[in-house]
Amino acid sequence: MMIPDGTIATPLGFSADGAHCGLKYKKKDIGIIFSEVPAQAAAVYTMNQMQAAPIFVTKDSLANEQTLQAIVVNSGVANACTGKQGLEDGFAMRTLTAQHLGVAEQSVAIASTGVIGEYLPMDKVTAGIAELDLQSGMSSYFHEAILTTDTVQKELTLQAEIGGKTVTISGVAKGSGMIHPNMATMLSFITTDADVPATLLQKLLKQKVDQTFNQITVDGDTSTNDMVVVMANGCAGNNTFLEGTPEFGQFANMFYAVCQHLAKSIARDGEGATKLIEAQVNGATSREDARMIAKQIVSSSLVKTAMFGEDANWGRIICAIGYSGGRFSPDHITIKIGDTTILEKSETVAYDAVALADYLQQEKIVIAVNLHSGLETGTAWGCDLSYDYVKINACYRT
Template sequence: MVVDGGSIITPKGFSAGGLHCGLKKTERHDIGAIVCEVVATAAAVYTTSVFQAAPLKVTRESLVDGKLRAIVVNSGNANACTGQQGEADAYAMRAEMARQLGVAEKDVAVASTGVIGELLKMDCVQSGIEALPLRLRQDEGGAEDFTQAILTTDLVKKEACVSVVVDGKDVIIAGAAKGSGMIHPNMATMLAFMTTDANIDQAALQQLMRQATDLTFNMITVDGDTSTNDMLVSMASGLAGNQALDSSHPDWAAFAKAFTYVCQKLAMAIARDGEGATRLVEVVVHGAVSDHSARVIAKTVVGSSLVKTAVFGADANWGRIIAAVGRAGEPVNPDQVDVQLGAISVLEGSRPVAFDEEAALVYLKGDTVRIFVDLHGGEGQATAWGCDLTYDYVRINAAYRT
C-alpha cells in the first residue's frame, strides 16, 4: 500500500536532514545525511564504470560487514577522478560524520554527486558536517531538507514510500533518489537511498537489491551515459519487529514486490525528470526469446536518439522504433513484429497499418508516451523508461560547468 506523504524517514528508526555548506554557487542545500538510531542491516549496488569515484571506495569498505548507521551525501561536486587527495577527502568526510554522531567510522557510508574532476572544498564540507547533527529530524522537514541536498540539475525531488504486512506487522519501505542527466545505469548521475524498518537477512537484502535494480534502475536511460558515481544504498533498521526475512519467509514475495515497486517509482521519476525532458517514454517489449533479450531491446528503443527526438516532435515515425529493435543485437524475426503507440497500431506483422495521424499527434503530445513492441518470438518481456530529447538538454549540458 502506498503511504501518502511518506518519505525516507517514515520507516521506524530513521532521521534525516540537509543544509547549504557552500559547495553550490546558489543557496540550495548541498550536504545531507540519513541516520539510523540502531545499527542497520545494509547493502549497496554501484556503477559498473571503471572510473569509480572516491566515495564508492569508502562506502564499499564501510559495507564489508553489511552494517551502517549513517550515510552522508554532498552535491555540487562528484569527487571523481581526483586522485589520492580525493580519496583522502572522502575518508575525511566519513571520519567527521562518525565523530559528530559518536559512531564507528566503518558504520558511515559516503556519496557525492556533481562536477567530475574538481577537488572538494573541504572547509565547506567540514563546516557542513559539523552542523548536520542539529539539522537531523524525524519529520517531513528533515526528509525535505535531505532530498533537496542531493539534487543537481534535477527539477523535482524523487520519493516513494509503501507499507506491506509481514508477520502481521506493518513494514515500511521508502526511498529517495536524484538523477536527471548522465543517466544510463549499469548497476544515472544517479544516487538512490532506501530505508526500511524490516528485519531482514543481509544476504537476502543484497540479492533483492540486485534483482530489483535489474528490473528498474538498470532499465532507465536519459542520454546513454553512465556516471562515475552511481550508487544505491539500502538500510534496514529491523524495528518493525517481524521475524527475519529471507527468500524462505512466507511473506517474502510480498516484501520483494513492495521493495521493487519503490525502486520502479524512483527510476521512473528519474527518467521523467531527464534534463530538458517534456515527456516520459515507456517501452514495453513482449514476445522476445528471453527476458534478457526483451530488456536489451526495450532499452535500445528507449535510448535511441532518433526515437527520443521523434517523441519530442510528436512524430509517429515508427521506422525509428523498428530500426532500434533491429540493431539491438538480439534474435528477432523481421517478418512478425507489431508496434503500437499507446492504443494506436502502426505496424502489424512488420507491415504498415493505416492509422489516424491526428490522433497519433495528440497522443504523442501527452505527458507519457507508451510504445508497445510485440516480437511474437517467445515469452520474454521487459519494460524500459526514458524521456524525449529536447533543445534544452543540449543547452543544459553545453554549459554544465559554467
C-alpha cells in the same frame, strides 16, 4: 499503502537532515540519513570503470559486516577523478561524520554528486557535517540536499502489514542527466524498518535494480558516482524475512514498487525532457533480450527526438530493435504507439493519424513491441531529447 507525506526517515528508527554548506550557491548541498541501531545494508554501484572516491569508501564500509548506521551525501562536487587527494577527502568525510554521530567509522557510507574533476572544499564539508541536526525534524531537507539539475524531488514511502507487523519502506533518488542503464548520474537511498538479512537484501537489491534503475536512460552516458544503498534496521519487529516465504514475497513487491517509481521519476525528469517514454517488449525468446531491446528503443536519439517532435516515425523504432543485439525474427514484429497499431507482423497498416497525433501530445508515451518469438517480456523507461538538453549541458559549469 502509500504514505503521502513520507520521507526517507518515515520507517521506524531513522532520522535525516540536510543543510547548505557552500558547495552550491544557496541550495542545500549536504545531507545525512541515520539509523538509531546498526542496519543490515546492501549496495550496487556504477559500471563505469572510472569510479569516484565515494564508491571506494562505501565499498570499504560494507566490506566486513555489511551493516551501516549512517549515509552522508553531498551535491555540487562529485569528488570523481580526483586521485589520491580525493580518496583522502572521502575517508575524511566518513571520519568527520562518524565523530559527529558517535559511531564507528565503518558504519558510515558516503556519496557525492556534481561536477567531475573538482576537489571537495573540505573546510565547507567539515562545517556542513557539524551543522547537520538529526533532532531538527526536517528529514525532507535530505531530499533537497542531494539534487543537482533535478527539477523535482523523487521519493516514495509505502507501508503494509506483513506477518502481523507494520512494515515501512521509503526511497529517495536524484538523477536528471548523464543517465544510462547500468546505473547513471543517479543516487538512490532506501530505508526500511523490516528485518532482512544482508545477504538476502543484496540479492533482492541486485534483482530489482536490474528490472528498474538499469532499465532507464536519458542521454546514453553512464556516470562515475552512481550507487543505490539500502538500510534495513529491523525496528518494525517482524520475524526475520526468509527467502521463498509469502512474507518476503510481499516485502519484495513493495521494494520493487519503490525502485520502479524512483527509476521512472528519474527518466521523466531528464534534463530538458517534456515526455516520459516507456518501451514494452513482449514475445521475446529471453528476458535478457526483451530488456535489451526495450532499453535500446528508449536509448535511441532518433526515437527520442521523434517523440519530442511528436512524430510517429516507426522506422526509427524498428531500426533500434534491429541493432539492439536481441534475438527475433525480422518478419514478425508488431509495433503500437499507445493504442494505435502502426506495424503488424512487419507489414505497414492503415491507422488513424489524427488520433495518434493527439496521443503523441501527451506527457507519457508508451511504445509496445511484440516480437512474436517467445514468451518473455521487458520494460524500459526514457525521455525525449529536447533543445533544452543541449542548453543545460552546454552551460553546465557556467
